[in-house]
Amino acid sequence: MNEWNTDSYDEGHSFVFEYGEGVVDLLEPEQGERILDLGCGTGHLTDRIAKSGADTVGLDASEEMVEKAQDAYPAYEFVNEDARRFSFGDPFDAVFSNAALHWIPEQDAVLDSVSDTLVPGGRFVAELGGTGNVAAIIDAVREEAAVRGYDVESPWYFPSIGEYTSKLESHDLETRYATLFDRPTELDSGTDGLAEWLGMFGDSFLSAIPDDEQSAVIASVEDRLREDQFRDGTWIADYRRLRVVARKIHR
Numbered sequence: 001m002n003e004w005n006t007d008s009y010d011e012g013h014s015f016v017f018e019y020g021e022g023v024v025d026l027l028e029p030e031q032g033e034r035i036l037d038l039g040c041g042t043g044h045l046t047d048r049i050a051k052s053g054a055d056t057v058g059l060d061a062s063e064e065m066v067e068k069a070q071d072a073y074p075a076y077e078f079v080n081e082d083a084r085r086f087s088f089g090d091p092f093d094a095v096f097s098n099a100a101l102h103w104i105p106e107q108d109a110v111l112d113s114v115s116d117t118l119v120p121g122g123r124f125v126a127e128l129g130g131t132g133n134v135a136a137i138i139d140a141v142r143e144e145a146a147v148r149g150y151d152v153e154s155p156w157y158f159p160s161i162g163e164y165t166s167k168l169e170s171h172d173l174e175t176r177y178a179t180l181f182d183r184p185t186e187l188d189s190g191t192d193g194l195a196e197w198l199g200m201f202g203d204s205f206l207s208a209i210p211d212d213e214q215s216a217v218i219a220s221v222e223d224r225l226r227e228d229q230f231r232d233g234t235w236i237a238d239y240r241r242l243r244v245v246a247r248k249i250h251r
Contacts, residue, residue, distance in 0.1 A: 034090065037059065040069060060081075061082050123246065125245050128158075133240045151208060155204045161180050168244065
C-alpha cells in the first residue's frame with residue numbers, strides 16, 4: 001500500500017480532488033440520498049456531495065486519510081475500511097469514487113462489495129486511471145531502473161473501457177456511460193513537480209530501488225522526460241482517465 005502524507009496531499013496535489021468536481025457533477029447527488037464516497041481521501045469531495053443534502057459516508061483504507069477527513073469534516077461519518085471487503089447495515093443509493101480504484105488490482109472484490117451495498121437500481125459513478133495513464137512516466141522509471149539493474153512493477157490498475165465495463169456487468173452493474181479521455185495535468189511545485197509527484201504517488205512503484213539511489217533515479221527520469229513533459233516551468237503528467245456510470249441490475 002502507498003504511504004500517504006496527508007498535508008502534502010492536500011497542499012501540493014490538490015488537483016486530485018479539484019478535477020473530481022466533474023465526477024460529482026456526473027453523480028448528480030440529490031437531497032436525502034444515501035451515498036458512499038469510496039476512497040474518500042481527506043474528505044473534500046465527501047463534503048461536496050453532502051452539500052447537495054445527501055447523507056454521505058466516506059470510506060478509505062488509509063487510517064491517516066480518514067483521520068484527516070474526520071478532523072476537517074466532523075459532521076460526516078468516515079470509516080477506515082478496505083474497498084475489497086466492506087459492508088454496511090443499510091444500503092446506499094449510490095457509490096461514488098474518484099482517483100482511488102486504480103490503486104486496487106483486485107477489482108472483482110471491489111465490485112462485489114459495491115454491488116452488494118447498492119439498492120436495486122442504485123448507481124455506481126467512478127473515475128480512475130484508464131489504459132495508458134501516465135505511460136510516459138511509468139516507462140521512464142522502468143527504463144532508468146533497468147539501467148541500474150532493478151526491475152520495477154507498476155502498482156496501478158489502468159483498464160480499458162471494454163475490460164472495465166465487462167467487469168461491471170459480471171457484478172450485476174449495467175454500464176450506462178463510459179468514456180476514456182486524455183487529460184494532461186499540470187503538476188504543482190514548478191521544477192520540483194515531477195519529483196514530488198513520484199514522492200507522493202510512487203513510493204510503492206519505486207520500492208525495488210534502494211532509498212539511497214531513488215533521488216538519482218528520479219533525476220534521471222526527469223532528464224528523460226524533460227523535452228516532452230516540461231513546459232514553461234511546469235511538469236505535465238500524461239493522465240488518461242476512465243469515467244463510468246453503472247446501475248445495479250434488479251434481480
